Amino acid sequence: MTVTVSPIALFNVEQGISVDAELWDAITEKQLADWEAEWNMELLLALQRLNRAGVERKHWPQSRHWNWRKKTECLQKMLAYPCFSIMCDGMTQGMMIVDTPSKRCRIECQKGKNLVYIEYIENAPWNRKELLFDPPRYRGIGSILIFAAIMLSKEEGFKGRIGLHSLPQANNFYANSCGMTDLGSDPNYQGLHYFEMTEQQAVAFITKGGQL
Amino acid sequence: MKIEITKEWCLRMAHLEGDAEIGAGVLAFDPILHEDALPVADTLDESGIVFGRFVQLMRRNRGLTIEKLAEDSDVEIAELLEIEDDAHHKPQNRTVYQLANYFKVPHRNLLQVAGLTAPRDSRILEEGVRFAARLEPVAELSPEERAALEAFVAVIGSE
Known part of the structure; x- marks a missing residue:
């Protein structure tokens, strides 16, 4: 497998400094x-800490049953994407798997057009x-992965259009x-909110960070 | 695929992102749901509440930690946590048997309380709901809780 590595930076929260990191186009x-x-x-x-801190289970990450094996199998099956x-x-700080051929846009102004659909995105615990x-430990993982999805969308000719189903606690990140x-x-999709980014929203997102 | 991205952009966006959660996609659940898991918005199961409260109070009444109860009853810690904290959780038959043995209550009745068998004695579930409703999830077992627990044990202990 050929892996292309792009240099990036993350923010080390505890030390208040930027650190060099790498964006890989592979898992x-x-x-x-x-x-x-x-x-x-x-x-x-972390769940043990939440439990011992008296945090109600409904506020824990969305867990019902523990089945790492199944999740591993699902992840491995999706590595073709x-x-x-x-x-x-x-150390791995974040991962994302996307689907380019099978999903289509839902927003009226771009309905039916191709997009990069983010099947899975997750931050390290x-x-x-x-x-x-x-x-x-680090901040910035989500934004950089979304940036990568937009760049892939552009390369595929989809003009930055992306879509995903957000976990409830991440709705604010994708909306705002x-x-x-x-x-x-x-x-x-188990009631998850579907979010979509238009070409214009992709430009606005990239511009927000000062890069076009 | 080479991606050009400046350090300044990364840091500016890291600042804007803050501590936001970013998980997306069904696979990002921690961990993935079983196919048979109930959706969040599904109905709350009365038997789940009753069974969870029962196990918690029996444990606390004996001054046991979850770890100790797991060890003594030969039940997984994770399953005990699910039983006590998640009213949607459906325990395994074996777990209920193990707990019935440990708490010295009839298997059949505890299986009913756990919602794993059809109610043969509606009094058990009615009493169970009343029992759960009278309790507050406080750290220490109050005399009222102990009395409620003992009364409910007497009900499910009757063959």
Whole structure:
């Protein structure tokens, strides 16, 4: 597998400094190993902290049953799709899997057109404040992965159009930070809200960070 | 695919992103749901509430941590956490058997309380709902809770 690495930067929250990082256009065995050995363990410990802190279960990450095997199998099956990951300090900090051929736009002004659909995007547990990592280790993972999805969309000729189904606690990020359009709850995706970005919204998102 | 992205852009967007959560896609659930898991908006199961409260109070009444109860009853810690904290959770038959053995209550009745068998004695579920409704999830077992617990144990303990 050929992996192209692009230099990026993340913000180290505790030290208040920027750190060099890498954007990979792949998820390899290394990222899967990090996910299985490091992310899962940290997530379990985080749930233990939430429990011991008296946080009600309804406020925990959306968990009902623990089935790592099934999630691993799903992830592995999806590696045929375009993937991205962010590496820093030799560790996977975020992952994204996208689907380019099969999904179409839903917003009226671009209905039926191709887009890059984000099947899966996730931050490493230690970058998530809701898991009581205080402070979280790195910031910026979400924005960089969305940037990568927009760039892929442009390369595919989709002009920056992207779509995704957001977890409930991330709706604010996609609506406000990314400026995507919220098309509401989708009963076919466990009630998750579907968000879509138009060409103009993609330009606005990139401009927000000062780059065109 | 090479992606040109400046350090300034990364840092500016990191600042705007802050500590926002970013998970998207069904796979990003922590972890993925079973196909048979109930959706969040589904109806709250009375038996789940009653069984969860029952297990929690029986445990606290014995001064046990979840870890200790898991060890002594040979039940997974994760399953006990689900039972006590998630009213939607459907326990496994084996778990209910193990807990019935440990708490010394009839299997059949506890399976009813857990919603795993059709109610044969409607009194058990009615009493269970009343029992759960009288409790507050406070750290220590109050005399009222203990009395409620003992009364309910007497009901489900009757063959």
